[in-house]
Amino acid sequence: MVEVKNISKTFRLGKKQMALDGAKSKFRTAVRNVSFNAFPGEIYGLLGPNGAGKTTTLRCISTLIKPDEGEIIVEGINAGTDSREVRKRLCLLTNDLKTDPNFTADYLFRFFGRLHGMAQSDISARREILFDAFGIKEFANVKTSDMSSGMKQKLSIAISLVHDPRVVIFDEPTNGLDIITARSVTDYLKELRDNGRTVIISTHIMTVAEKLCDRLGLIMEGRIAAEGTPGGILEMTGAKDLDDAFFDIYRKSKEVPDEE
Amino acid sequence: MRNNIITIMKKELKRVFLDRKLAFAVFIMPGLTIAVIYSLMGGMVDKLGKDTVQYVPVVHTINAPDEFLQAAQEMYGPGITVVMGMPAESEELKAKVMEGDADMLLVFEDDFMNRTSGGLPSVDSYMNSTRDYSVRAEYMITGVLDSLKMGILAQRLGGMEGAAVFETNKKDLADSGEKAGKAIGMLLPMLLTIFLFAGAMQVGMDTIAGEKERGTIATMLMTPVKRGHIAMGKMLSLAIISLVSCLSSIAGIIISLPFSNTIFGGGFELSDLAYKASDFALMILQTAAMALSFVSMICLISSLARNIKEAGGFIAPAYMVVMVMSMSTMFMRPEAGWSYFIPVYGNILCIKDILIFDYAPLHGIYSLLSTLAFSGLMAWLMVRAFYSERIMKSA
């Protein structure tokens, strides 16, 4: 279970970035007062356009960065004060996870298992399951520098799941993957959900949101603009599909004047 | 949790050994380069020395008495060529000496031998001090003239015994071990410093800035390991790697010694080096201290840089400063004790002092204290950098 309570995050922009984006202010608020809960046995999706604050929110939950305001509770543990305990219970997957070159799949898997404080026998057991599920067994002893990008992607997912986390966070799970790999990833996420894990993903792809997620939070310009099941959101807006519903909400969110 | 540091260190060490190019560059190259350069330099100096010995100087004389020619023959035999000339040729011969076509010109006064009993006849000698061969000729001729002088004196006083006033015995009291130490102490600290830095730089940039650039650091940060421990693991493994790399340089120097000892001034054997076990221990301690300073500095810079290129740009000036420091110790030795408080510089000075048998324990303590303070500060800043959100930025 993940409880996100009123988090906000503002970045200070570098000079280069300001020039690049044509930003007027030195500061950019990526996440504004975002709250939601994700429960065990469900896939919660943050759906939003580019720059909406999805990655920033997920990174806050994962303890990689700290929100300026608000609180995040993961499996009953406060992420702000006990980040290491939180990391023991969660993992963050992204579509651009990188693997160290020159090491074999086997070595890296065991290495990260040890860093998670796991016993050798537990690591071996997890290795059996995950290498099987992702078809890594055939190239377990190949150096990552000799792997294809699909192989590397699978390996990095397996590595992130080494400690069998209760909470699985996946930023843009299908981005950059071919249909077959994407399907195997979404299937695996469903399996995790069915096994009682809390799964949170981000996406800007409507079909992914519709087919994969049990509940959605529509995020726009750092704010949660609407929340509900895909069906519920359709009902709420009276739109015929999620695309239209999304634009409907997007337009409405623009009408609300900025309080800042 | 200390386990985590060791796990990370093991992986970092493995990384270097698995990357053949990097391993070669860090562990083999320094030693190999030193061995080759030293052997070549040694060979060149050797050859130069032999050339001078084999060369037969040409000395032109005007009005030289037979006794002089005899004395030269007795002393050097075919080792010197004495050519007799006419007084009229004097200017022409001087020009030859100037241009190096001849090595020396001796102009004796007319009727030289007879005049020795009455007046004080003179010998004018002309040489060119900018030419090695001319200098050598003058050295030889001085000997011949001395012997001629002794002969005349002996005749005057009736026998050799009368002419002998005293004997001189020359002995170089410098301990052969200290001589060798002086020779080694001149170059070794500089080479150690430069190779230590170069090794740490290559690996350090790769291990931290490279990890940011490749984007693998986020996976590490997602483990429950404290960020400070990740930083420490990386730093300590780098310290080990740079020390091993430094050993390779030392091995290179030792391998090349048989061929290169002429560059160090020559004439000593490795076995002359009478360093005690405690000297070695101190030397290793100072080298390790220096490694720690370099490594902590390079790690900090690599943590702040966003990619390898940027790290390289930041480290280059530091490398320059270290090079200048180490080179300056070749020629200068500062008087002031506080110089030993300068990080890195103090270590280099201490290593040099140990090598030339002139080590003051107090100075050693100064330099170790400054090392601790300096690398402590660097490490602290590095850990802070690891806790900053910027550690994940690579663009």
Ligand SMILES: Nc1ncnc2c1ncn2[C@@H]1O[C@H](COP(=O)(O)OP(=O)(O)OP(=O)(O)O)[C@@H](O)[C@H]1O
């Ligand atoms: N480290 C950072 N420093 C400065 N600005 C940042 C940083 N990270 C994100 N931002 C800014 O915050 C905003 C939200 O970014 P975020 O990456 O969370 O969006 P996103 O919803 O994940 O978008 P995308 O679909 O493109 O991945 C963007 O305007 C981005 O430029």
Ligand SMILES: [Mg+2]
């Ligand atoms: Mg994103």
